[in-house]
């Protein structure tokens with residue numbers, strides 16, 4: 083997929099930086115300018131479709147997915163229907179998530195306490211990282 087040019091300095095080196103109100107946001111690596119391009123409509127990057135479905139399977143609500151990824155909950159519902167994704171029943175594990183910058187992520191990992199008693203997965207999310215944790219419910 084071709085990235086657009088930075089509208090400020092016309093550099094070609096731009097990176098994806100999340101979705102804001104259904105618009106793909108980019109960040110220019112040269113001048114750090116953030117910009118969005120026209121509405122994505124039905125052509126949302128499959129990257130976000132996969133992420134949204136992953137979160138759905140993990141038990142994250144539609145509204146929360148909207149908040150995390152910036153794609154509307156209606157889109158997420160449509161994908162769930164389109165790909166016939168079913169949430170397994172989850173009673174023992176409870177997912178929670180955090181969106182962290184790289185330095186926040188490193189700080190989080192430095193404390194052994196934060197790594198105990200839960201499974202976790204870290205996935206890139208634009209220029210940040212999303213950490214999903216599964217904690218066993220206390221009996």
Ligand SMILES: [Zn+2]
Nearest residue numbers: 088091110113
């Ligand atoms: Zn630029």
